[in-house]
Amino acid sequence: MATDNGNIMWAVAGVHTREEKIYQPLEAYPGRRSGNCTRFPGWHRKSLLIRSSHWRPASRGGGRCWQTEAAAGMAVAVRLALIVLLLLGPGGWGHTEPSRDSLREELVITPLPSGDVAATFQFRTRWDSELQREEVSHYRLFPKALGQLISKYSLQELHLSFTQGFWRTRYWGPPFLQAPSGAELWVWFQDTVTDVDKSWKELSNVLSGIFCASLNFIDSTNTVIPTASFKPLGLANGTDHYFLRYAVLPREVVCTENLTPWKKLLPCSSKAGLSVLLKADRLFHTSYHSQAVHIRPVCRNARCTSISWELRQTLSVVFDAFVTGQGKKDWSLFRMFSRTLTEPCPLAAESRVYVDITSSKQDNETLEVNPPPLTTYQDVILGTQKTYAVYDLLDTAVINNSRNLNLQLKWKRPPENEAPPVPFLHAQRYVSGYGLQSGELSTLLYNTHPYRAFPVLLLDTVPWYLRLYVHTLTITSKGKENKPSYIHYQPAQDRLQPHLLEMLIQLPANSVTKVSIQFERALLKWTEYTPDPNHGFYVSPSVLSALVPSIVASKPVDWEESPLFNSLFPGSDSSSYFVRLYTEPLLVNLPTPDFSMPYNVICLTCTVVAVCYGSFYNLLTRTFHIEEPSKGGLAKRLANLIRRARGVPPL
Incomplete structure (x- = not known):
């Protein structure tokens, strides 16, 4: 550290706060002297804005000089060091920690025995985080609104559905996941919750605001505690039904106000992937519409030493039969959704479309799927052997150069009008x-x-x-x-x-x-x-x-x-x-009183009061005089004379 005339020359370096100032010796920075100051080429006094009270002046012969150039140089160095630390620190670009959440999306298209077409969307977001124990401040794929609900209300499981219409099991077969007409909500709380009824009421109000629904009408008059029908679908530490609540609002109407916030919970919203098909005017122009949200804890590994949270968003619709002029019930993605698939969701680890071609295998290739599938999937689904054509959107060979995938199903000959198989x-x-x-x-x-x-x-x-x-x-x-x-x-x-x-x-x-x-x-x-x-x-x-x-x-x-x-x-x-x-x-129907009777009574009473009051008011406030008819003037007399001469009655 050098001195000049007994005065130590210091410069403030870097970005500082009121609590912390970093000082460095001036002569630690090379440069050339000019008079009482050291000049640094290429550095400007205005390159760093710092209060003048934080500087130390150097005096020689009564002159004063401010060492701003040295401070600006040190500021640049410290800023570069901070950028390097941010890049190499946790969560930075240089950090190679694997992603803790993943997204899978799929669409299942099923031609129903009645000739209708069912389409089922499922979006699964899995997050390797224990929200009950960790303080989570960063959300990537998992919606923050739902993550905060899990932490605040100590949720074990949450299942919410909005349905318009009724799934006709006898004609359509068993669904993948059926829901009742209206709104249904059932929740398992953690055993640490002391007042379950209070948490249940607050949770229903919050969900009402998130999904723009009338869930705030859920109260004790429509809430029950089932003892055997509803079991946890995920991991559960116990089955004490005191922590279970179940409610249904049958008269709840589902509309686009409920679909819009549901789509916003998706990582890609409705911008890419399968969610581009979620067009409101087509989804609600169907015989059956059901959208749901399911949250549950699942095992993270085979030993189940830790848990992950799974958010499953499902949407099921049933389109009426598309009958052509030849009696064939053909369909395509564009005919159903008025859109086609262009690209997968960039955040999805898996994006697939499944088309049920079981009837094609059983009826000697009476169905033709275009484009032909690259792979097929066979399994026992709901007790029946099924065959699906699989289209992986992450495979570059599936979406052609025109970046357009329009699945089409055509019947080579009209299907026979046979009675659909009745479910068990x-x-x-x-x-x-x-x-x-x-x-x-x-x-x-x-x-x-x-x-x-x-x-x-x-x-x-x-x-x-x-x-x-x-x-x-x-x-x-x-x-x-x-x-x-x-x-x-x-x-x-x-x-x-x-x-x-x-x-x-x-x-x-x-x-x-x-x-x-x-x-x-x-x-x-x-x-x-x-x-x-x-x-x-x-x-x-x-x-x-x-x-x-x-x-x-x-x-x-x-x-x-x-x-x-x-x-x-x-x-x-x-x-x-x-x-x-x-x-x-x-x-x-309940005994209903005649609600129009008060209206009739009010109208009759007001009419009678108005007539009576008006008559009495006129009698009390007005005076009546008898006026004699005037005989008329000279002009009237002359006119009557003329009329008599003509044989016309006088005026």
Whole structure:
């Protein structure tokens, strides 16, 4: 460190704050002297803006000189060092840590026996992070809004669906993942949650804002705690049903306001990949539309020493049959979605399209798929052997040079009008009775298997204003009484909670089981009626959960490598598969008062008051005078004379 006239010459180097200043000796920087200052070629005084109070002046012979050039040089050096540290530090460009999240997307196109076409989208985002234990501040593919929900409300699993229409199981077959009409929400909370009801209410309000839905109408009057029907789909430390909540809003209407935030949760939104087909005007011009969000913890490795969070976004639509002039039910991507596939999502590790060509293999190549698939996939799906044509969008050979993939399916000859195969399990629900006092709820459970019987879990949620008579509960199969092996009933409380009825029923082979119970309609307060009370009140659909016997024994597969549509409900063994079905929601009329009567009374009262008050007011505020008719002047007299002369009556 050099001195000049006993004064130490210092320069402030680098970017500093109020708490920290870095000083370096001036003579550590080479340069040439000019007078009392050292000049550095190529450096400008204005190259660094720093308060003058942070500088130390050098004086010689009464002169003052500011060493800005040295400070500017040191600032450049420190900035370069900071850039290098950022590049080589954690999360920088030089860091080679593998990605902790991944995205898989797929589209399954299935020609239905009725001639309609079903399209099922599934987007799976998997994040190798323990949100309950780690403080996460950076989100890459996993939506931040949902990640914060998991941490804030200590969620174990979350399943939310919005559905418009009804999946006709008898004609379309069992779906990959069915949902009831309206909105359905069921959540498993962690066992660390102290007030589950409070967390459930806050969570429904937050989800209502995220998805622009009416989930804020979920309260204690439509929330139940099932004991057997809903089990965790992912990893679960326990099965204490106190931490489970389930609710359905049957009258919820699904529209583009719900689809837009759902698409924004996708890593590529609707800009690339399979999501470019999600065009609202085409998706809602269908017979069935269902979109869902499923969050659950899964094993990260084979030993399951750590967990990962899986977000699965599914969307299912059913297009009406596309009938051509020759009676052929041909279809294409452009005809269904008004768009074609151009490129895969750059963030996706897997992007595939599956086309069900099972009928083509069975009917001696009556179907023609264009372009021809490079690979095929065969597996037992929902108890039936299926064959799929696979199109991998990440394969450059799939998307041609025009960057356009328009899948087409053409029938070489019109398909024969045969009855579609009936699934082994399907159900139907209806309400019977006359008048507005009492009625009966009936559910028909069909087991069409020729020789195998299997049990079914039936869940019924009935609003409190339908008062059930439990002693009238009857279950009959083939004309005989069928006693359930398990039954759980929770009575309703007026304006507090609904009825909950769960039963485990054994369905005999090739039989129809009828479950019926009588009810009485309650009278509501006039403030409890909806704006359209004459439309009726909705009753939530019944839920059926069962292990259905499989026609073909399935082989054990790696669920991580299998398609997404075959991995949400893995079968417990090779002889059966899990199915969850929903019946139709019911519409029940209640005794409704004449809401037009107050309007009529108001109109009549106002009319009478106006007439009476107006008459009395005129009598009290006006004076009446009798006016004699005037005889007229000279002009009138002359006119009458002329009229008399002409024989005309006078004026």
